[in-house]
Amino acid sequence: MPADVEHTSSPQQGAPFRKALDFFFTAADEASPDEQNPLAQPTTRLPEIVRALADRFGEAILGVEEYAGEQTVLVETQRIAEVCRFLKDEQGFRYLADAGGADRFTDEERFEVFYNLVSFEKKKRIRLKIRVDEAALTAPTVTGVYRAANWNEREVYDMLGIRFEGHPDMRRMFMPEDFEYYPQRKEFPQLGIPGSLPLPPRTPEGPLQRDPFPTAHEGPTPKSYEEPPSQIVREA
Amino acid sequence: MSAASGFRTAEAESVFRFWPRHNEAIYERLETKHVWLEQAQRNAANGADPLEHEMILNIGPQHPATHGVLRCVVKMDGETIDKSVLDIGYLHRGIEKLAEHKTYQEFMPYTDRMDYLSPYSNNVAWCLAVEKLAGIEAPERAQWLRMILCELARISSHLLWLGVGLMDAGAVSVFLWTFKGREDLYRIFDEVAGARFTVSHSRIGGLAADLTPEAFRLIRRFTDEFGKEIAGWEALLNRNRIWIDRNRNVGTLTREEAVEIGLTGPNLRASGEPYDIRRFEPYLFYGDVAFDVPTREEGDSLARYFVRLEEMKESLRIIRQCLERLPDGPIRADDAKRAYPSKDEVYYSMEGMIHDFLYTDAGIAPPKGAVCYQAIESPKGELGWYLQSDGTGNPWRAKVNAPSFTNLQGLEHMMEGALVADAVILIGSIDPVMGEADK
Numbered sequence: 148m149p150a151d152v153e154h155t156s157s158p159q160q161g162a163p164f165r166k167a168l169d170f171f172f173t174a175a176d177e178a179s180p181d182e183q184n185p186l187a188q189p190t191t192r193l194p195e196i197v198r199a200l201a202d203r204f205g206e207a208i209l210g211v212e213e214y215a216g217e218q219t220v221l222v223e224t225q226r227i228a229e230v231c232r233f234l235k236d237e238q239g240f241r242y243l244a245d246a247g248g249a250d251r252f253t254d255e256e257r258f259e260v261f262y263n264l265v266s267f268e269k270k271k272r273i274r275l276k277i278r279v280d281e282a283a284l285t286a287p288t289v290t291g292v293y294r295a296a297n298w299n300e301r302e303v304y305d306m307l308g309i310r311f312e313g314h315p316d317m318r319r320m321f322m323p324e325d326f327e328y329y330p331q332r333k334e335f336p337q338l339g340i341p342g343s344l345p346l347p348p349r350t351p352e353g354p355l356q357r358d359p360f361p362t363a364h365e366g367p368t369p370k371s372y373e374e375p376p377s378q379i380v381r382e383a
Numbered sequence: 384m385s386a387a388s389g390f391r392t393a394e395a396e397s398v399f400r401f402w403p404r405h406n407e408a409i410y411e412r413l414e415t416k417h418v419w420l421e422q423a424q425r426n427a428a429n430g431a432d433p434l435e436h437e438m439i440l441n442i443g444p445q446h447p448a449t450h451g452v453l454r455c456v457v458k459m460d461g462e463t464i465d466k467s468v469l470d471i472g473y474l475h476r477g478i479e480k481l482a483e484h485k486t487y488q489e490f491m492p493y494t495d496r497m498d499y500l501s502p503y504s505n506n507v508a509w510c511l512a513v514e515k516l517a518g519i520e521a522p523e524r525a526q527w528l529r530m531i532l533c534e535l536a537r538i539s540s541h542l543l544w545l546g547v548g549l550m551d552a553g554a555v556s557v558f559l560w561t562f563k564g565r566e567d568l569y570r571i572f573d574e575v576a577g578a579r580f581t582v583s584h585s586r587i588g589g590l591a592a593d594l595t596p597e598a599f600r601l602i603r604r605f606t607d608e609f610g611k612e613i614a615g616w617e618a619l620l621n622r623n624r625i626w627i628d629r630n631r632n633v634g635t636l637t638r639e640e641a642v643e644i645g646l647t648g649p650n651l652r653a654s655g656e657p658y659d660i661r662r663f664e665p666y667l668f669y670g671d672v673a674f675d676v677p678t679r680e681e682g683d684s685l686a687r688y689f690v691r692l693e694e695m696k697e698s699l700r701i702i703r704q705c706l707e708r709l710p711d712g713p714i715r716a717d718d719a720k721r722a723y724p725s726k727d728e729v730y731y732s733m734e735g736m737i738h739d740f741l742y743t744d745a746g747i748a749p750p751k752g753a754v755c756y757q758a759i760e761s762p763k764g765e766l767g768w769y770l771q772s773d774g775t776g777n778p779w780r781a782k783v784n785a786p787s788f789t790n791l792q793g794l795e796h797m798m799e800g801a802l803v804a805d806a807v808i809l810i811g812s813i814d815p816v817m818g819e820a821d822k
Contacts, residue, residue: 185514185518185520186511186666186757190663190664212754214752214754214755215515215516215753217755217756219754241642242645242658243645244645244647244758244765244784245769247769247784249771249780249782250780263756263784265658267658270663272756274756294643294644294645295644295645295789297792298788298789298792316412318412320471321471322475323402323472324404324407324408325402325405330477330480331479337484345401
């Protein structure tokens with residue numbers, strides 16, 4: 148008897164076969180590195196470069212994470228520029244494709260900054276990552292190695308408040324300097340903080356707008372004009 | 384005004400009436416001081432030189448030639464731009480913050496509003512990134528269709544760049560002709576997605592719906608006829624004295640410079656670096672189709688024009704191959720935990736409806752600690768999403784690598800030393816979209 152026929156008929160005689168429905172939509176299963184990802188690219192497989200980094204910097208390479216065929220090299224914060232210089236000059240990673248930060252919302256080493264480097268010749272892409280403590284809130288800049296990191300580091304400063312030491316132009320990227328918060332941090336509310344960002348008045352002589360979302364915080368949006376009295380005459 | 388309205392100023396008497404600290408920082412960066420006209424006139428009346436201050440010119444943020452809300456503050460020496468500072472963020476909507484509060488599928492329509500000139504490639508970039516994070520594979524037909532629509536989006540974006548770029552140079556009629564082409568594309572997208580502009584058609588794990596026979600007919604007609612239009616523009620522009628004079632040797636970047644300041648997309652390729660994500664990391668089926676990556680060596684605005692024009696032709700070539708090789712089959716992954724079930728299932732079965740409800744409510748949950756970066760070659764360049772998952776249905780962190788943002792950094796460098804009349808040409812030639820650059 149074939150195995151599948153036995154399987155469907157045996158559990159309860161006569162009762163229709165029911166497949167158990169399982170809904171695990173917020174399952175917190177940990178990411179495993181050896182997964183065969185359908186979108187994994189050969190460009191992110193770089194064992195020899197990781198080995199070269201470990202040989203050269205030893206203790207400064209704190210670890211390598213892997214997911215979806217991509218390796219993330221965790222580097223000691225103070226030596227990131229040195230590691231970038233090595234990758235650029237000796238491994239051919241001439242192009243900085245992206246850099247950005249994230250809030251891990253942990254007690255220690257709360258923030259992280261990542262760098263996405265590309266080597267055209269080797270057809271490789273590597274991601275470096277550093278961790279930044281909330282108390283220090285500074286990281287060394289890599290603008291000396293990659294000029295392209297300039298705006299990306301400004302964006303990290305704007306969004307998370309991490310200052311990059313030695314950066315030639317440490318201004319905010321998107322928000323005005325008059326804004327005193329760092330919006331990408333997890334504790335910053337999605338609707339903003341009322342009064343934190345002055346916006347132009349709605350009429351030439353009117354007051355500045357204090358809140359970009361007044362409906363969410365303090366009732367209806369103020370009108371920029373005065374409504375004329377109603378023309379509708381109610382019939383008695 | 385600022386003191387009276389209750390907002391603190393940098394100093395009690397700031398020369399700026401609005402956002403004093405911000406404007407002071409910009410002028411500090413320019414190594415100059417802001418002077419109101421009244422003060423300059425007073426200086427003149429007192430016998431001082433009225434021209435003792437450098438000329439500072441604010442181009443934008445409300446200027447039609449800045450293609451959106453780009454503000455360029457330039458310090459000028461005669462007609463030459465001595466130093467330039469770009470002030471961006473006037474369209475900052477905090478799209479990365481919004482992503483953290485949405486499920487993966489819910490966020491997809493927001494990507495339409497980033498590079499709003501080629502919404503389809505943004506949809507695909509987001510969906511591919513989420514698919515990589517969650518390990519989902521879209522069916523083959525969906526991937527071929529995505530390629531067709533991405534290339535149509537590329538043509539659409541380049542058409543707008545051409546029309547607007549020429550309008551910046553003074554030729555208004557070409558704008559109308561390119562919009563004729565865009566109108567055909569809008570019709571196609573309307574037929575495909577039900578929306579002309581913000582398509583929101585790609586879904587995680589596939590597409591919202593298959594294309595209708597009418598859509599295929601429109602796409603075929605477009606690919607057959609559009610080559611002639613490009614030939615017409617080439618006949619008009621390739622030897623046009625005004626167009627060439629305005630563009631040649633304007634904003635020249637060598638290959639090393641372009642790589643160093645991180646230009647991307649056609650701007651990088653116009654300087655001679657053949658970096659194209661479709662070749663570098665072939666996503667979808669770009670590894671299986673034959674196409675060339677146009678490059679130029681000159682690195683000036685004219686080279687960027689030629690590269691984009693060639694790219695449109697290559698896009699047509701890709702679309703033709705996709706139409707030939709398009710297989711039959713489903714257009715969404717057949718796994719209700721990872722992609723929306725089909726509407727037939729939703730309307731006629733209880734499980735389908737439950738799956739649809741749960742997918743909308745909670746969506747997919749990639750494993751905790753999963754991190755990935757997926758890039759596509761959007762019309763503007765490398766458009767990538769860096770995603771981090773915390774094991775729930777919302778991304779913990781979504782960081783977009785926006786090509787317009789990257790290219791604008793190069794513009795700041797290119798504008799220094801250029802003529803102020805060329806600033807407008809330069810903005811047009813690097814093709815920024817502020818919705819994307821400002822995030």
